[in-house]
Amino acid sequence: MTAEAPAGDQLADRVAGINWYHSIELAPGVLTPGWFDTRAIAPRLPMPADLSGRRCLDVGTFDGFWAFEMERRGAAEVVALDIPDPDLWDWPANTDPDAREEISSRRPGEGFALAHAALGSAVNRLERSVYDLDAGKLGTFDYVYLGSLLLHLRDPVRALERVHDVCRGELLLVETIDLPLTLMMPGRPAATLDLRGRPWWWTANTAGVVRMLEAARFAPLGRPRRIYMPAGRGQEVPPLSIRRLLHPQGPKLALLALKGDPHVAVRARPLA
Known part of the structure; x- marks a missing residue:
């Protein structure tokens, strides 16, 4: 059941009190200050324009x-999955308690509830880990979207295997x-390991992402598409300067400021 949606100044005030990850237009003139501007890349993704009749x-x-x-x-049904309890996230054992508390403050849920009400949505949100996906409990889906999650998982291939269990379409x-690994080794799967006291694990190159999909019994469809996720109003991007460009993170900051955070979009179908 959808909660009654706030409107006008009340909606804007509610939006201002939430730490947003996505940029969502909830009403004319009311845009959530997301960490990323997801609206900007939606038209660039190889997602069907018409999802009529599909369970997603x-x-x-x-x-x-x-x-x-x-x-x-136009999806006939949409199920949305997430884990609001930070204690259930994949934390490295060396995570500093203060850092864990700060990162945990960005937990999902509150923003979804407000957006769900404001949009009059019928999306069904379930509190469940990707590791717990089970066709026997959830059924199967015609279309599955998995975005910006593997980085935060201790076992990304296992997660993809669980997605395979519930994906009957695409x-x-x-x-x-x-x-850098993508440009230097375009045909060789490779990844960097973070584990700097935060729930960041493997960041693969494009070939590595494709190989993980193949290991989980998915067949890629077409060529991977590189996209750049632009920063939203909730992410402060410092102005470029010579000093910042000379910093070890300078090239990454410049890329974020000029284009966005590099991602890859891969369509795939499950193999039997």
């Missing part, structure tokens, strides 16, 4: 942008990539 799944929904987008494109995987 959004894995790692957070504020729900992609779940609501699939609903907007998967669209959108995942952050290591751009």
Whole structure:
């Protein structure tokens, strides 16, 4: 059942009190200040313009942008999955307690609930880990969207195997990539390992993302598409300067400021 939606100044005030990851237009003139401007890349993704009649799944929904987008494109049913309890996230054992508390403050759920009400959505949100996907409990889906999640998982291939169990049609995987590794080793699967006291694990190059899909018994469809996720109003991008460009993170900051965070979009179908 959809809660009564706030309107006008009340809606704007509610939006201002939430830490947003997605940029979602909730009403004319009311845009959530997301960490990324998800609206900007929606037209660039190889997602069907018409999802009429399809049962769809959004894995790692957070504020729900992609779940609501699939609903907007006519999906017959959309299920959105996420874990609101930070204690259930894949934390490295060396995570500093203060860092864990700060990161945990960005937990999903509150933004989704407000957006769901404001949009009058019928999306069904479930609190469940990707590792717990089970066709016997959830059934199967014609279309699955999995976005920017593998980076945060201890076992990304296992997660893809669980997605395989519930996907009867097509998967669209959108995942952050290591751009230098992609450019230097375009045909060789490779990844960097973070584990700097935060739930960031493997960042693969494009070939690595494709290989993980293949290991989970998915067959890629067409060529992977590189996209750049632009920063939203909730992410402060410092102005470029010589000093910042000379910093070890300078090239990454410049890329974020000029184009966005590098991702790859891969369409795939499950193999029997």
